[in-house]
Amino acid sequence: MDGSSAAIDFDAVILAGGRARRLAGADKPASRVGGRRLIDIALHAASRAGRIVVVGPERDLGDGVIQVQEEPPFAGPAAAVAAGFAALGPLDDDRNVAVLAADLPFLTAAAVAELAERRTSANAPAAFALDESERLQYLVGVWRADALRQALRTADASMKSMIPGGALGVPIAGIADVDTAADLAAARERAGPVGIVAASLHSISPVDPHSVDLGDLPADDLDRCLDSVLARPLAAAAEFPAFDTAAMDGYAVRGPGPWRVVGPAVRAGHDGDPLAEPGTAVPIATGARLPPGADRTIRVEETSTLDDGRVTETTDGRDDTRRRGSSWQTGDRLVATGAVVDAALLGTARAAGITRLDVRGPLRASLHTSGDEVGAAGSAAITDTASLPVHALLARLGVRVGRGEHLPDSPSSIADALGSRRRPGELVVIIGATGRGSADHLRTALDEAGATTLLDGLPVRPGGSLLLARLPDGGLLLGLGGNPVAAVAGTALTVPALRDALLAATAAPAERITVTNAVAVAHHELWRIVPVHPDGAGHWSANTVTSTAELRSLVGARALALLPPGGEGAVRRLV
Numbered sequence: 001m002d003g004s005s006a007a008i009d010f011d012a013v014i015l016a017g018g019r020a021r022r023l024a025g026a027d028k029p030a031s032r033v034g035g036r037r038l039i040d041i042a043l044h045a046a047s048r049a050g051r052i053v054v055v056g057p058e059r060d061l062g063d064g065v066i067q068v069q070e071e072p073p074f075a076g077p078a079a080a081v082a083a084g085f086a087a088l089g090p091l092d093d094d095r096n097v098a099v100l101a102a103d104l105p106f107l108t109a110a111a112v113a114e115l116a117e118r119r120t121s122a123n124a125p126a127a128f129a130l131d132e133s134e135r136l137q138y139l140v141g142v143w144r145a146d147a148l149r150q151a152l153r154t155a156d157a158s159m160k161s162m163i164p165g166g167a168l169g170v171p172i173a174g175i176a177d178v179d180t181a182a183d184l185a186a187a188r189e190r191a192g193p194v195g196i197v198a199a200s201l202h203s204i205s206p207v208d209p210h211s212v213d214l215g216d217l218p219a220d221d222l223d224r225c226l227d228s229v230l231a232r233p234l235a236a237a238a239e240f241p242a243f244d245t246a247a248m249d250g251y252a253v254r255g256p257g258p259w260r261v262v263g264p265a266v267r268a269g270h271d272g273d274p275l276a277e278p279g280t281a282v283p284i285a286t287g288a289r290l291p292p293g294a295d296r297t298i299r300v301e302e303t304s305t306l307d308d309g310r311v312t313e314t315t316d317g318r319d320d321t322r323r324r325g326s327s328w329q330t331g332d333r334l335v336a337t338g339a340v341v342d343a344a345l346l347g348t349a350r351a352a353g354i355t356r357l358d359v360r361g362p363l364r365a366s367l368h369t370s371g372d373e374v375g376a377a378g379s380a381a382i383t384d385t386a387s388l389p390v391h392a393l394l395a396r397l398g399v400r401v402g403r404g405e406h407l408p409d410s411p412s413s414i415a416d417a418l419g420s421r422r423r424p425g426e427l428v429v430i431i432g433a434t435g436r437g438s439a440d441h442l443r444t445a446l447d448e449a450g451a452t453t454l455l456d457g458l459p460v461r462p463g464g465s466l467l468l469a470r471l472p473d474g475g476l477l478l479g480l481g482g483n484p485v486a487a488v489a490g491t492a493l494t495v496p497a498l499r500d501a502l503l504a505a506t507a508a509p510a511e512r513i514t515v516t517n518a519v520a521v522a523h524h525e526l527w528r529i530v531p532v533h534p535d536g537a538g539h540w541s542a543n544t545v546t547s548t549a550e551l552r553s554l555v556g557a558r559a560l561a562l563l564p565p566g567g568e569g570a571v572r573r574l575v
C-alpha cells in the first residue's frame with residue numbers, strides 16, 4: 001500500500017484545537033514527542049493527502065496547509081470537523097477524507113494510507129483505527145465524503161454520534177493518543193532511544209537456565225555466579241535464625257526480676273547451661289544461643305545492679321532476643337525470579353541453607369575491534385582507545401568479556417568472527433564497521449550469515465550509529481560506532497536491555513536526574529548522550545567537550561545522561 005501506483009487519493013482534516021483539560025490546559029498539538037510537535041507528526045501522517053486543512057488556532061505550519069478555526073472556538077470535535085470539511089469545498093461523494101487528531105505521537109503516513117485503502121476496497125462509509133485495547137479511534141479515520149456530510153448533518157457535538165453504521169475497524173499497532181501528562185511522558189519514553197531498543201528486542205528469547213551448586217563452590221569462587229539472574233524464586237531451605245539468639249550483649253533472664261546472676265556467661269558459638277530457676281539470669285554475648293529455660297534477653301544498658309548483687313531492668317519488659325524463624329520460615333520465598341544475583345543475594349541464599357541456584361547467565365561477550373587503521377603500523381594508523389572503556393563498561397554492566405581478535409577491513413574477517421564458536425546467547429560486540437563506507441563489511445557479512453537485523457541506527461548522538469542483529473544460532477551481534485565515545489554511548493544504551501532480554505531479568509526502573517545545563521547542551525532534534533558530574537546538591541552538570549573521537553570528555557565522568565531533543569523533559573541516567 002506504500003507503492004505510489006496503488007496509493008488512494010484523499011484529503012485530510014486535522015483537528016488541532018481543543019483545550020487539553022487533562023494536560024493542565026497545555027497546547028497539546030504543540031507538545032513535543034521525540035523532538036517533533038504532535039501537530040507536525042499529524043501533518044507528516046497526512047503528507048500524502050491532496051489537501052490538508054488544520055482546524056485550530058493559527059500556527060506556523062509551513063506552506064500549503066489550509067488553516068481554519070471553528071466558530072465559536074473550542075466548540076467540540078464535530079464542530080471542528082464541520083469547519084475543516086467546509087474548508088475543503090464541494091467534494092465528490094466517493095472522495096476519501098481523512099479526519100485525524102493532532103495528539104497521536106505514533107501515527108504514520110502508512111497507517112493513514114492503509115485506512116484509505118481499506119475503506120475504498122470495502123466501499124465502507126468510513127474506516128477507523130482500532131487501537132490495542134480494541135477501541136475505535138474516531139479521530140483516526142478515513143471517510144467517504146458523502147458519509148461525512150451526512151454524519152455532520154445529524155450529529156450532536158460528539159464524534160461518537162457521527163459514526164456511521166457499517167464503518168470498518170482496522171487494527172493499527174501503537175497509535176494510542178495522548179490525553180494526560182502521564183500519556184505524554186510514556187510517549188516520550190517510547191519515542192526515545194531506550195524505548196526503541198527495548199521494542200527491537202521483543203522477539204528475543206532468554207537463554208536456557210542452568211543450576212549452580214553453591215555448596216560445591218569455594219567461597220572465593222562465588223563471584224562466578226554474580227550478575228546472573230534468578231530463573232526461579234529463592235525459597236528458604238531453612239528458617240532464620242535457626243535458634244533464639246541474643247541480639248545484644250546483656251543478660252538472658254528467666255521469670256520476673258530482679259534476677260540473681262548465675263554463670264558462666266554464655267558465649268557466641270557455645271551452648272550455655274540451662275537457667276534452671278525463675279529469678280535467675282546469665283550474662284550472654286551477642287550472637288549466642290539463648291540457654292534452655294531463658295525467656296528473653298535484656299541489653300546491658302537497660303539493666304542496673306542492686307546493692308544485693310541482683311540485676312534489675314531499667315525499662316519495662318523489653319526483649320533483645322532475635323527469635324528463631326523471625327526473619328523467614330522454611331519454604332518462604334525470599335527473592336523473586338528475575339533478580340540479579342548480587343553478593344547480598346548469595347549471602348541470603350547461604351543463610352537460608354540454599355545450595356542450588358537456578359540462574360541464567362552471567363551474560364558473556366566477545367569484544368572485537370575493527371578497521372585497517374586500528375593498531376596498525378604506519379603514518380595512517382591510530383591507537384585502539386575504544387575497546388578499553390567499552391570493556392570496562394561491559395564489565396560494570398555484569399557482562400563477562402572475552403577479548404576477540406581484531407578484524408581488518410575484509411568481508412572474511414567479520415564473517416569469521418560471526419561464524420566462530422560461542423556459547424548460547426553470547427554477545428558478539430564489534431567496535432567500528434557500522435558505517436556504510438566501502439570498508440564496512442558488517443552488513444554484508446550479517447546478510448551472508450543469515451542474521452536478522454533488529455535495529456539499525458538510533459536518533460541519538462553520539463552512539464546512534466549502531467546495529468543489533470540476531471545470529472542464526474541465537475547469539476546477538478552488537479555493532480558499535482567506531483568513535484570511542486560513540487562506542488561507549490552505544491554500549492550504555494543497549495547492553496542493559498540486551499542483558500535483561502537474554503537473561504530474563506526484571507528491568508530496573510529508569511533513573512531520572514536533573515541536569516542543570518540540559519537545554520544548553522541538548523541537540524535540537526536528536527537525543528543526546530552526555531557525560532555528567534554530580535554537583536553534590538542532588539543535581540548534575542553535563543560536560544561540554546564534544547569530540548567523540550577521543551575520550552577526554554569521559555575522564556572522571558560519574559554517569560552518562562540521555563537528554564531529550566531540546567533538553568526539556570525527563571533526563572535519564574544511563575550508567
Ligand SMILES: Nc1nc2c(c(=O)[nH]1)N[C@H]1C(S)=C(S)[C@@H](COP(=O)(O)OP(=O)(O)OC[C@H]3O[C@@H](n4cnc5c(N)ncnc54)[C@H](O)[C@@H]3O)O[C@H]1N2
Nearest residue numbers: 369371384385386387432433434435465480481482483486
Ligand atoms: N557519511 C557519513 N559518515 C559517517 C557518519 C554518517 O552519518 N555519515 N557517521 C559518523 C559517526 S557519528 C560514526 S560513530 C561513525 C560510525 O562508523 P563505523 O562504526 O563504521 O566506525 P569506523 O568508521 O570504523 O570508525 C569511526 C572512527 O572511529 C575510529 N576508530 C575505530 N575503531 C577505533 C578504536 N578501536 N579506537 C579508537 N578509534 C577507533 C576510526 O578510525 C574512525 O575515525 O561513522 C561516521 N561517519
Ligand code: MOO
Nearest residue numbers: 462463465481486
Ligand atoms: O555514533 Mo557517532 O557520534 O553518533 O560518534
